[in-house]
Amino acid sequence: MTTTHAPTEVLSRVFGYDAFRGDQAQIIDTVVSGGDALVLMPTGGGKSLCYQVPSLVRPGTGVVISPLIALMQDQVDALGALGVRAAFLNSTQSSEERRAVEAAYVAGELDLLYLAPERLSAPSTLALLDRGEIALFAIDEAHCVSSWGHDFRPDYLALAVLGERWPAVPRIALTATATEATRADIVTRLGLDDARVFVSSFDRPNIEYRIVAKDNPRQQLLDLLRTEHAGDSGIVYCLSRRSVEETATFLSRNNIPALPYHAGLDARQRAEHQSRFLREPGLVITATIAFGMGIDKPDVRFVAHLDLPKSVEGYYQETGRAGRDGNPATAWLAYGLQDVVQQRKMVQTSEGDAAHKRRLGANLDAMLALCETVECRRGQLLAYFGQPAGPACGNCDTCTAPPETWDGTVAAQKFLSAIVRLAQRRQRYGAGHVVDILLGRTNDRIVSLDHTSLSVYGIGTELDERQWRGVVRQLLAQRLLTVGDDGYGTLELTEESSAVLRGERQVRLRHEVKPSATRRSSASGRKAKADDVPLDAAGEALFEELRAWRAATAKEAGLPAYVVFHDATLRQIAAVRPTSREQLAGVSGLGAAKLEKYGDALLGITGA
Template identity: 55%
Template structure:
């Protein structure tokens, strides 16, 4: 894009009559959601704000609209080049004068952006914290008329957070040098400890805090016992997401590459992403994922922050994350457009063992380890809960939900909980009577009375516990031991070949001083059809929230004619995106295409009323999409 194109526009949204006019004319929506209007008006008036809003809740509008209403240049502090690029690309599609300053620009391009800042020929400039705190850039700010400082991904300031960036600690310099310029800090991290640190480290203790609900009602949460994880994943994808884009998280780099290769061998287009890959490979794979349709990214946690793709329809974990904060952030990358998405995870005994081992072997200070231990306990409790998962998740972040959500696995297929005290005592007794030197496999054989060679050689077939557990199957006993380890009643000695040891809490149960409640793992992995969710969503006009498992694509959900139209509209969008070298979603979101399917506008006037169609996109794309609709109506 030329410099002339970048720093010019036909109309000036900044001169519009208020925030709502900008929302309508530039972004193509008729009304704000949630607290957006209050936040935007607060910032436009020149006040500081700390905004805590879930991913997909519309945080970006909270600074983008004030940037177009207030006079001057808005500086957006953003931690990743990919995030800056995506945001700027989307804004330019709307006709907004936006640019970024980072290492991907040549010297000449950077000078053009800097000149535009000083001349007031640009509305938003995205910059990394490392560049912002340099003396050269601070001097540039002194020569620029400033409208606003937006500190995106503000949780990066917290050393307790999962994306800590030390440069964020220096951002208080903005207020010191420009005390009259309002600041807005934004994050999707919900825990109180991180919120307090953001306010303290960024000198925002006097800022008004806007705390939204962290519920993501369009996401369906599901956690399954890990059996054959690859086959479980493939079945999940084939049934729910045959043509959707999504992310599969794995703990290790080697596993990422193996799973990506295996998915490709099964006919699923998949790309690997981890920190060990060359930078050019990571960048190329991320670009393919962002600009493509239906690609699965298999990744470690190195892939995540800054991924602005709104139509990620699933986030799958083949290994659990380290905390509920990380889980919330990672699953929140699904369904950013408000349409249904799946958060799917498999979890097993080996995962519990590995996570506890990593925590105990940490060289961090005891204070930090104590915090990490409590975070792990919360995650394990979430995995093992027999009650509503959404209630458990929100409760962890200090938000209460009065009724079960009806949109997680434990609500859709209620899990039976039972008094497992006697069974737990049998399991603990088996571990104790065999000398606390054996792993789950052998202990289950003892409980079932299997006269294996090991059992007879060690004379364990003579123990009182031998054969005392025949009321449960091998699979059920494995579940019991997993829950006892997760609950801290047993620990696993990895140096002792996985031998199980009783903890103090386990001893108390064995002595009858403490009761144990267990959950029964579902025998059959039931799935709610993606088509049901699609039908409900489309039936009420698309919109920004969903209640189903996943949108998953229209096939089999829409009428045959509408299904053809849906795919034709997607093909049109993809062609336009490829011509411009931009991601398809910056042309229109899936939600806008679905509105086209339902409403079938036949003229520009009706097309202009679709959500997401502002004046610029009406001029650019109406004719192309109207042609498609006419051909299929």
């Protein structure tokens, strides 16, 4: 299919769209004319078109470097449905399959070829690429090359060879998440000093960001799914493999179909669970962060975190897997004191030098600041990536239910004083024991350690345990407390603590809101997608009939439903009710190959 047609003609004929969005046209023109590009574009923003269209316009084969071996088949299937000649080379293939793909590449019979980054370190792969004509190199998930990023992969360091060995071949590096430090690292490590840099808005206005205080988080999650996301597909992230398994079991027992995904499962089981998630509607996947990169499922309606992410970049990348179709979606995080203690402990005990630990600590500080902000959460998220926040978004929890703050200086002084009194006895304890002291409890441990004789014993009864835990969590977030390096989660003062104890620094804290107060009363408050096609009753019935046909067609072909058609295309068909192929051809997202393959079936349903 490699042609010399204009990009807009390829966009219309192959992909079925009338116009490019945002920076797509400039990016594509840059690469088509032989220039390099670094593209930062949010998940769902249309990054793939930025290398797929030039691969079809320029002579030769577009070579895509992707770390997503488990998803290459789906990507190739999706392109095949559009009539694009795509293939991959990876370790899942037999030697016969690999030889067939290699022969097709050398013969110029492929439009796109997907490779895993580790293959570029093999001389045989480099020699193979030399035997064919390369249209461009696309480096997907380019943040993986940066040690500043949240998902560093050493195999990406070998990709500098692309510019050295094939200097005349344009390269395009793409990622959804990169701070300025990560961006600079990508440029340096990939040798993209002369590349044009395109930074799209990081805003995903259809995603509602919500962070709630932990209080039986699995039950909180269940309440969220039952009240707002019944029957929806979604992803639940957990920190440990055990939590992943237990959460999947918990949801399944409560009649919410859920499957686990983590590195402890064998490759076959992971592939099966991923495939089911992509193909079956209404399925929830519970996972460690090993899951999700490159997932192209458009109708993920929620992403939930049951544990605190390690960085804002990781959080943004993971939540960005929701609402790729532009329709309303929820990013929900349950966050508590133990999360902060655990993450601080992980930073303290991590391998690496002091600079590495400082970097991890800075990442955690930014994440905690996002959790504890009283300002617009979206604004703070955008500011982290260097984008002006603008007015309050109206679609995050701090906008819809603004938190109240209070002067927590005295409470902070009481807690910090308790740490001092214990230190004077050469003792260190975790938050729970210190709170027991402040509340004047008389459990066996308090009595046996003679902590009833401390001057701070019982001076904190104006707050209950939940409120004190909120105070501790926020003191940790503000670095007025830290976790000791003994590995037990004990608490210590910081350099900043002394100013509070001397009364020289005020401490403002958020009021602890009961978890139920942060939940919307119903899903009716969701914002509709701005370009949603309105349908009357007959149109809605036709839309559901088209969805049923799509489900059956996808199942028969062994494809995810969205590879056949996205909901937006079916809604437009239901609105237009085309009676001819000419009318069908005007529907967005319906290119020539799909018109040829599905046109008669669609017209049969619309009554033509």
